Amino acid sequence: MNLKLLTKPECHLCAAARDTMDEVTAEYNVTWQEISTTDHPELAEQFAEEIPVLFVDDRQRDFWVIDADRLRRMIAAGLNA
Numbered sequence: 001m002n003l004k005l006l007t008k009p010e011c012h013l014c015a016a017a018r019d020t021m022d023e024v025t026a027e028y029n030v031t032w033q034e035i036s037t038t039d040h041p042e043l044a045e046q047f048a049e050e051i052p053v054l055f056v057d058d059r060q061r062d063f064w065v066i067d068a069d070r071l072r073r074m075i076a077a078g079l080n081a
Contacts, residue, residue, distance in 0.1 A: 001078040003032035005066070006043055006053040017052040017066040024071045028079065 005021055007014035021032050037044035037051065047053050050063035056074055 001030060001075065002055075002057050003030065003075075004035050004055040004058075005032060006035050006037065006040075006047060006051060006055070008037040008044065008051050011051060013064055014052045017054070020066045020068050020071065021054075024068050024075065027072070028075045030075060030079075 003021070003025065005014075005017055007017065018034070025032050035043065037047075044051075047063070052063065052066065053060055054062040054066050054071070056078070061074060062070065
């Protein structure tokens with residue numbers, strides 16, 4: 001399972017999303033990757049109004065507020081597939 005979180009600097013929603021990602025992925029012993037719009041301006045333009053954005057296996061699955069329960073379900077489903 002490939003989990004990526006698109007973030008931008010000085011974003012309070014991104015800080016909350018990071019906390020959620022850390023908490024939930026630790027429960028399942030899986031890793032995630034943070035991608036900054038600073039390093040990827042093309043993604044900043046594409047997702048400007050939706051950041052932070054959660055990608056699961058390169059598909060957009062959530063944005064703005066990352067729901068911990070939804071993330072748990074996605075990870076569990078991915079691990080059981």
